[in-house]
Amino acid sequence: MTDAPHLTLFNSLTRRLEPFEPVHPGEARVYTCGPTVYNYPHIGNMRAYVFADVLGRTLSHKGYKLTHVINITDVGHLTDDADAGEDKMEKMARAQAQSIWDIAAHYTHAYWADIKALNIRQPARWSIATDYVPQMIAFAEKIAARHCYELESGLYFDVSTVSDYGRLARAVTEEGEGRIEAVEGKRNAADFAIWRKTPAGETRQMEWDSPWGRGAPGWHLECSVMSGDLLGFPFDIHTGGIDHREIHHPNEIAQNQAFCCTNGLDAPANSGAKIWMHNNFLVERSGKMSKSSGEFLRLQLLIDRGYHPLGYRMMCLQAHYRSELEFSWEGLAAALVRLKRMIIVAERLQDVEPGDPAHPKLAPMLETFEKAIGDDLNTAIALTALEDVLGAKKVDPAAKRAAVEAMDAVLGLDLFGTSRADLRLRPTTASVQEREIEDVLARRRQARADKDFATSDHLRDELAGKGVEVMDGDSLGWEWKLG
Numbered sequence: 093m094t095d096a097p098h099l100t101l102f103n104s105l106t107r108r109l110e111p112f113e114p115v116h117p118g119e120a121r122v123y124t125c126g127p128t129v130y131n132y133p134h135i136g137n138m139r140a141y142v143f144a145d146v147l148g149r150t151l152s153h154k155g156y157k158l159t160h161v162i163n164i165t166d167v168g169h170l171t172d173d174a175d176a177g178e179d180k181m182e183k184m185a186r187a188q189a190q191s192i193w194d195i196a197a198h199y200t201h202a203y204w205a206d207i208k209a210l211n212i213r214q215p216a217r218w219s220i221a222t223d224y225v226p227q228m229i230a231f232a233e234k235i236a237a238r239h240c241y242e243l244e245s246g247l248y249f250d251v252s253t254v255s256d257y258g259r260l261a262r263a264v265t266e267e268g269e270g271r272i273e274a275v276e277g278k279r280n281a282a283d284f285a286i287w288r289k290t291p292a293g294e295t296r297q298m299e300w301d302s303p304w305g306r307g308a309p310g311w312h313l314e315c316s317v318m319s320g321d322l323l324g325f326p327f328d329i330h331t332g333g334i335d336h337r338e339i340h341h342p343n344e345i346a347q348n349q350a351f352c353c354t355n356g357l358d359a360p361a362n363s364g365a366k367i368w369m370h371n372n373f374l375v376e377r378s379g380k381m382s383k384s385s386g387e388f389l390r391l392q393l394l395i396d397r398g399y400h401p402l403g404y405r406m407m408c409l410q411a412h413y414r415s416e417l418e419f420s421w422e423g424l425a426a427a428l429v430r431l432k433r434m435i436i437v438a439e440r441l442q443d444v445e446p447g448d449p450a451h452p453k454l455a456p457m458l459e460t461f462e463k464a465i466g467d468d469l470n471t472a473i474a475l476t477a478l479e480d481v482l483g484a485k486k487v488d489p490a491a492k493r494a495a496v497e498a499m500d501a502v503l504g505l506d507l508f509g510t511s512r513a514d515l516r517l518r519p520t521t522a523s524v525q526e527r528e529i530e531d532v533l534a535r536r537r538q539a540r541a542d543k544d545f546a547t548s549d550h551l552r553d554e555l556a557g558k559g560v561e562v563m564d565g566d567s568l569g570w571e572w573k574l575g
């Protein structure tokens with residue numbers, strides 16, 4: 093693989109493609125907004141983490157020493173991003189009559205299970221918001237005098253105290269602020285609470301003492317504090333879904349500017365991160381997939397229906413991260429077949445020791461791959477380059493194996509860790525066990541070898557009676573499927 097450092101990324105701040113130039117030579121520091129753990133993640137949420145994973149893998153591949161932090165929001169995220177409603181965690185805990193800490197633990201583990209199933213690499217650190225409350229209070233204390241004011245409901249950030257507020261969203265107009273809750277006493281409609289006081293007479297399950305009374309931190313404050321604390325301002329890249337471009341990230345930026353300014357750090361240009369990147373939505377025909385809307389698709393449902401989770405990863409990689417991706421079961425099935433074709437070829441290289449990938453036949457494919465992934469993570473083209481390598485004829489298998497490994501290290505399809513049998517999941521509704529099917533098929537193979545076609549046909553009919561269709565001569569080598 094060439095070690096050309098070519099890497100351009102789309103910076104939402106400038107709305108331009110920019111060459112990646114690390115703040116610290118040879119390093120890449122990335123912060124990804126993590127899930128709010130009040131519910132199961134849906135597959136749309138997981139698209140955000142597949143994207144962040146590909147970004148991290150690409151940075152590692154390009155030779156940078158990666159420090160990636162993903163947070164877990166277990167407090168402070170309100171039912172409306174725009175500073176209205178109630179805490180999502182408190183609401184769910186009440187609805188389920190459970191402790192908020194149990195809710196957080198349960199859904200954090202569910203999220204981590206999806207991370208693993210999608211072959212998303214572990215970040216250097218999972219930062220849990222409730223572990224950082226003292227640091228959040230210290231951060232707020234630093235900026236309070238110059239940038240905040242207190243109201244009965246909390247400590248508010250005055251967005252007019254930083255230059256160019258909302259430049260990330262590019263939409264903060266008076267009408268655009270219509271969504272933002274009118275709180276009496278707010279100086280500007282876009283001002284937001286960085287500390288929310290517990291209303292008199294109420295108790296929250298999660299609350300802490302602060303100079304502004306007992307209460308809880310605001311969601312935007314959490315990400316500013318954890319990213320700054322763990323990566324240092326300025327760090328390289330901050331990621332999140334495109335919805336964060338409108339409110340959450342502009343508010344983080346405003347706080348970061350205030351903090352950097354107070355600390356004499358290159359203010360006011362300093363936004364905390366040099367590059368802000370956003371993945372577009374996974375949508376359904378009915379619109380954006382969303383937890384708040386009640387019904388949503390979980391990765392586990394895909395698995396229960398017999399789709400291997402890496403099929404969903406493939407589906408994500410087939411689209412550019414900045415494009416909307418429409419989910420359909422047909423699309424998922426097609427992505428799974430594509431993955432299976434790759435795995436069948438990779439199986440032939442399973443026992444080959446990787447050699448030097450520099451082979452004249454592979455060179456143009458490696459170059460295409462390198463260019464595509466360096467061009468704002470064009471995974472769609474990178475996938476075709478990988479397929480070209482897999483399909484290349486008369487190439488030293490050791491070179492091929494090395495090239496496929498290097499490409500898969502970026503795309504994360506786990507081609508050498510997954511077998512075609514792994515891909516064939518039994519839907520939970522199926523009444524027949526896989527072992528049963530394999531047993532009958534083994535007997536049928538023997539019958540055919542013995543030219544006992546009557547028995548062979550009989551066994552095929554037996555399987556058909558159980559809803560299993562035998563697929564003789566299937567080009568992909570699926571020997572059977574559930575009808």
Ligand SMILES: Nc1ncnc2c1ncn2[C@@H]1O[C@H](COP(=O)(O)OP(=O)(O)OP(=O)(O)O)[C@@H](O)[C@H]1O
Nearest residue numbers: 127128136137139140332333373374381382383384
């Ligand atoms: N449909 C989607 N497609 C892609 N990314 C999404 C989608 N919905 C949310 N995200 C992203 O998923 C990540 C985790 O979101 P989070 O857990 O905060 O979800 P949420 O806002 O509580 O739920 P939702 O928006 O689904 O009601 C964020 O980066 C968010 O931008």
Ligand SMILES: [Zn+2]
Nearest residue numbers: 125126315340
């Ligand atoms: Zn965040």
